[in-house]
Amino acid sequence: MLRKCLLILAGSLLATAVHAHRLQTVLTTISWNPNTQLVEVIHQTHAHDVEYALFDMLESQNGLENIRAQALASIELVKSFRLWDGAGNEISLSLVGAELEADYFYIYQEVDLDEVPPDLRIEHGMLRNNWPEMQNYLNVEYADSLKSLIFSGDDGRKSLSRN
Amino acid sequence: MKTKMIIPGCLALLLSISVNGQVSQTKGSFEDKFRQLDEILPTANTYRTASGAPGNAYWQQRADYFIDARLDEENQRIIASETITYTNNSPDILRYLWIQLDQNRFRNDAIGRSTETAANDDRLSFATLRRERAFDDFEGGFQISRVQEVRGDILNTQLNGTMMRVNLDEALEPGDSVGIEIDWEHNIIHQSVIGGRGGYEHFEDSDTYQFALSQWYPRVASYTDYEGWTNRQFIGRGEFTLEFGDFEVHLTVPADHIVAATGELQNANDVLSDEQQDRLETAAESETPVFIVTPEEAMANQEAGTDEMVTWVFEAENVRDFAWASSRKYIWDALGHQQDDEDNPLVMAMSFYPPEAEPLWSQFSTHSVAHTMDVYSRFSFNYPYPTAISVNAWEAGGMEYPMITFNGYRPEEDEESGERTYSRNTKYGLISVIIHEIGHIYFPMTVNSDERQWTWMDEGLNTFLQFLAEREWEDDYPSRRGDPANITGFMRSENQVPIMTNSESILQFGNNAYGKPATALTVLRETVMGRELFDFAFREYAERWKFKRPTPSDFFRTMEDASAVDLDWFWRGWFYSTDHVDIAISDVREYRISSQDPEIEFPIEREEEAEEPISLTQIRNEDLPKRVDEFPELEDIYNENDEFTVSNADRNEYTTFRDSLEDWELELLDESIAEGLLVYFIDFDNIGGLVMPLPLRINYDDGETQDMLIPAEIWRQSPQQVSRMILSTTPISSIELDPQLRIADVDMSNNRYPQEIQRSRLELYRSSNQGRNLMADLLVELQEAETGEDAEPGNEVPLEPNTE
Numbered sequence: 001m002l003r004k005c006l007l008i009l010a011g012s013l014l015a016t017a018v019h020a021h022r023l024q025t026v027l028t029t030i031s032w033n034p035n036t037q038l039v040e041v042i043h044q045t046h047a048h049d050v051e052y053a054l055f056d057m058l059e060s061q062n063g064l065e066n067i068r069a070q071a072l073a074s075i076e077l078v079k080s081f082r083l084w085d086g087a088g089n090e091i092s093l094s095l096v097g098a099e100l101e102a103d104y105f106y107i108y109q110e111v112d113l114d115e116v117p118p119d120l121r122i123e124h125g126m127l128r129n130n131w132p133e134m135q136n137y138l139n140v141e142y143a144d145s146l147k148s149l150i151f152s153g154d155d156g157r158k159s160l161s162r163n
Numbered sequence: 164m165k166t167k168m169i170i171p172g173c174l175a176l177l178l179s180i181s182v183n184g185q186v187s188q189t190k191g192s193f194e195d196k197f198r199q200l201d202e203i204l205p206t207a208n209t210y211r212t213a214s215g216a217p218g219n220a221y222w223q224q225r226a227d228y229f230i231d232a233r234l235d236e237e238n239q240r241i242i243a244s245e246t247i248t249y250t251n252n253s254p255d256i257l258r259y260l261w262i263q264l265d266q267n268r269f270r271n272d273a274i275g276r277s278t279e280t281a282a283n284d285d286r287l288s289f290a291t292l293r294r295e296r297a298f299d300d301f302e303g304g305f306q307i308s309r310v311q312e313v314r315g316d317i318l319n320t321q322l323n324g325t326m327m328r329v330n331l332d333e334a335l336e337p338g339d340s341v342g343i344e345i346d347w348e349h350n351i352i353h354q355s356v357i358g359g360r361g362g363y364e365h366f367e368d369s370d371t372y373q374f375a376l377s378q379w380y381p382r383v384a385s386y387t388d389y390e391g392w393t394n395r396q397f398i399g400r401g402e403f404t405l406e407f408g409d410f411e412v413h414l415t416v417p418a419d420h421i422v423a424a425t426g427e428l429q430n431a432n433d434v435l436s437d438e439q440q441d442r443l444e445t446a447a448e449s450e451t452p453v454f455i456v457t458p459e460e461a462m463a464n465q466e467a468g469t470d471e472m473v474t475w476v477f478e479a480e481n482v483r484d485f486a487w488a489s490s491r492k493y494i495w496d497a498l499g500h501q502q503d504d505e506d507n508p509l510v511m512a513m514s515f516y517p518p519e520a521e522p523l524w525s526q527f528s529t530h531s532v533a534h535t536m537d538v539y540s541r542f543s544f545n546y547p548y549p550t551a552i553s554v555n556a557w558e559a560g561g562m563e564y565p566m567i568t569f570n571g572y573r574p575e576e577d578e579e580s581g582e583r584t585y586s587r588n589t590k591y592g593l594i595s596v597i598i599h600e601i602g603h604i605y606f607p608m609t610v611n612s613d614e615r616q617w618t619w620m621d622e623g624l625n626t627f628l629q630f631l632a633e634r635e636w637e638d639d640y641p642s643r644r645g646d647p648a649n650i651t652g653f654m655r656s657e658n659q660v661p662i663m664t665n666s667e668s669i670l671q672f673g674n675n676a677y678g679k680p681a682t683a684l685t686v687l688r689e690t691v692m693g694r695e696l697f698d699f700a701f702r703e704y705a706e707r708w709k710f711k712r713p714t715p716s717d718f719f720r721t722m723e724d725a726s727a728v729d730l731d732w733f734w735r736g737w738f739y740s741t742d743h744v745d746i747a748i749s750d751v752r753e754y755r756i757s758s759q760d761p762e763i764e765f766p767i768e769r770e771e772e773a774e775e776p777i778s779l780t781q782i783r784n785e786d787l788p789k790r791v792d793e794f795p796e797l798e799d800i801y802n803e804n805d806e807f808t809v810s811n812a813d814r815n816e817y818t819t820f821r822d823s824l825e826d827w828e829l830e831l832l833d834e835s836i837a838e839g840l841l842v843y844f845i846d847f848d849n850i851g852g853l854v855m856p857l858p859l860r861i862n863y864d865d866g867e868t869q870d871m872l873i874p875a876e877i878w879r880q881s882p883q884q885v886s887r888m889i890l891s892t893t894p895i896s897s898i899e900l901d902p903q904l905r906i907a908d909v910d911m912s913n914n915r916y917p918q919e920i921q922r923s924r925l926e927l928y929r930s931s932n933q934g935r936n937l938m939a940d941l942l943v944e945l946q947e948a949e950t951g952e953d954a955e956p957g958n959e960v961p962l963e964p965n966t967e
Contacts, residue, residue, distance in 0.1 A: 097935060
């Protein structure tokens with residue numbers, strides 16, 4: 001049965017660009033750290049991509065060079081990364097910090113769990129509205145295996161299971 | 164040298180058998196990681212030799228173009244005609260030609276357009292909606308009004324998506340040429356909305372345009388010895404396969420435009436002022452950029468406007484494509500790049516950019532162009548053309564054509580002050596993209612690999628050279644790709660395909676076609692082959708295939724042919740598989756050599772046993788009464804002498820042992836004992852599957868350190884687990900595998916013996932004081948300030964079920 005849908009436009013439109021050789025990506029890794037007994041989430045982004053996408057809100061003429069800009073950027077970016085467990089409960093990640101290293105801007109999150117949940121739903125929209133061809137990659141490290149997802153186009157939530 | 168290396172004893176060798184012409188392992192689980200690639204690579208022939216060089220009968224077609232084009236700025240449209248002179252150098256008779264019509268990619272019925280997939284859960288971004296709406300209002304694709312043989316009839320054509328077959332009235336014999344005239348028009352895409360490798364950019368503040376035009380004319384598809392017509396549809400990712408030829412191009416544009424293009428300007432007197440021509444002559448002698456059009460002149464020019472048109476004429480020899488850019492906004496600077504080359508002793512390195520690109524571009528662009536030629540020419544061949552151009556197209560640009568490249572990165576403008584500044588990341592991003600795109604003029608614009616089939620052959624090789632050039636720009640250059648440590652996240656991921664995958668089917672495009680092959684070549688150069696062997700072989704490949712069309716096997720074969728290094732295992736692992744590198748030191752055992760003399764050995768063994776920990780039970784039972792204490796008659800010789808007491812039988816056995824040895828064995832034994840030789844057995848587990856050399860660092864008790872490199876061939880008969888023996892006169896305190904991060908090992912937690920607790924990146928961040936506390940405070944402050952705001956992802960079009 002065909003469902004009819006109502007489209008409501010809202011929000012602001014950011015500049016979009018498609019290109020041949022400048023390939024924007026975010027690589028996110030989720031893993032359980034036995035040293036700290038915490039689940040860690042590490043996002044690796046390209047610093048200039050973040051600066052370009054968020055320039056107006058960074059309050060910095062030097063992009064991510066200062067810590068306030070890094071904090072603003074990380075708060076904004078993690079809004080579009082969300083996790084739910086197998087029962088559909090959202091996992092509340094705390095934002096630990098962020099740092100620049102060479103061309104990369106790293107954002108750190110963590111949550112107090114005994115393991116990486118065996119079933120996850122993930123939403124990974126970081127920067128994807130800025131570049132239609134952008135792809136975000138996710139690696140989830142379990143004790144005995146690694147599972148991966150790719151988010152591209154207008155992809156929304158995706159599921160992942162350890163088994 | 165402190166250690167001697169000995170390969171341990173024989174391991175079972177399982178033989179492969181041949182069944183029905185296919186080699187397969189039908190017993191056991193042995194996988195031959197070193198199996199030669201002959202069964203996979205195409206059979207060598209007179210066109211392409213087994214050494215990886217062009218064969219004695221190598222041929223390639225030729226396509227020369229005369230193009231006359233007019234830019235309709237007001238309507239963003241091209242109106243043009245061309246004459247293609249096509250020469251059949253193949254041994255085959257051709258009854259038709261295929262013409263590439265890449266603009267047809269922007270038609271709504273194009274394969275790429277009609278196979279775009281929707282999001283996985285009914286979402287729609289503003290960017291997608293904007294693009295969809297733009298397609299509704301845009302008539303894309305070539306509108307071809309005439310295809311005719313020179314001095315002949317209108318030719319029959321058949322359109323198929325982005326390809327057009329032109330049926331020849333008379334078959335084209337080997338060695339013959341045919342001239343074909345084509346008239347066409349097409350609308351130019353708004354690049355930032357539609358997305359593509361060319362198009363126009365509109366500057367709203369000044370209501371001005373710049374045009375960067377690529378894939379803008381009907382181009383002859385390639386006809387090759389390995390595929391025939393390379394006429395796969397252009398879907399959008401796999402780029403271009405083209406023939407070399409000479410171009411004469413007349414470009415009629417508004418009279419106040421400055422034009423940058425493939426080739427050399429032929430009518431400077433008609434289109435440039437005397438002063439601009441004088442400045443060009445000055446620039447040719449300058450090592451630093453000289454303005455041909457100054458920023459002030461560009462600002463004045465973009466405000467003036469004109470209804471007049473003028474024609475710029477360019478000629479280019481032996482190029483595979485032609486692109487150009489045109490705008491009244493351009494600032495233009497240039498310098499003369501000198502090189503020891505008979506054909507092109509002077510190369511004009513030039514940049515064209517709008518005022519919005521300042522103050523960044525005048526400082527870095529043209530220097531980046533010259534630097535690229537300095538480095539790339541050393542690793543391949545002299546820059547093969549008279550000009551090298553960087554144009555600041557749209558912000559996210561990055562695209563290459565012969566002699567001309569379109570590059571992004573601009574400063575940001577502060578809304579209040581109007582001041583333009585740039586960040587460190589913008590600066591290095593600009594330098595990197597220019598190095599990359601100018602580098603493409605070597606690969607694939609000159610080494611003419613088949614981009615539509617194999618993206619890695621130009622992107623991977625070029626990204627590798629880009630990495631080398633970045634390292635020569637300044638120390639600690641923030642390179643994005645090329646360093647082995649940067650590829651591990653991708654290498655371990657599940658969703659990936661081998662490098663040897665057609666362009667349109669690649670997953671994780673950037674990592675697969677750029678990062679992984681660039682890293683592979685870095686590993687080859689720094690760890691597997693060594694710089695001297697690698698550099699010679701790589702240069703040989705470049706020289707062999709300069710202005711020719713190589714395939715992957717030509718690259719693989721040349722690298723081996725010129726170095727005497729068997730690399731089939733490397734190509735097989737890195738290019739034909741999705742294995743990753745995860746090698747673990749699973750165990751280390753230390754031995755000393757025994758003299759067998761009971762008078763020496765037994766006291767040592769007694770001492771060693773005494774040093775062993777006492778069990779908890781024994782400690783707690785110490786005060787319990789023992790029966791032998793109550794009844795002393797129960798004690799005998801074994802209570803008076805421990806197990807390490809030397810007996811005559813022991814002495815006799817020792818004498819017998821020494822008598823049984825040959826003289827040389829006896830001498831070797833006594834020497835080893837005298838030196839205090841220690842024997843270490845190290846076990847390595849190959850968890851990731853990819854066989855690699857083993858870079859080891861041995862740390863000794865006396866504080867000394869020794870690095871050694873065990874070649875990958877150690878895995879040839881046992882690819883999952885191997886052991887090595889190390890002899891040393893000094894005790895070893897620890898062993899590290901790959902301490903310099905040379906082999907892209909994805910898990911460093913198992914690379915050390917004794918094992919050390921590995922700290923995660925987040926833990927390391929926590930332990931560093933630099934700015935961490937300030938960041939924590941800021942996060943609290945800023946997040947509290949946001950309380951109450953919607954945390955949902957923004958910039959998504961809200962969709963609700965329509966219940967009407």
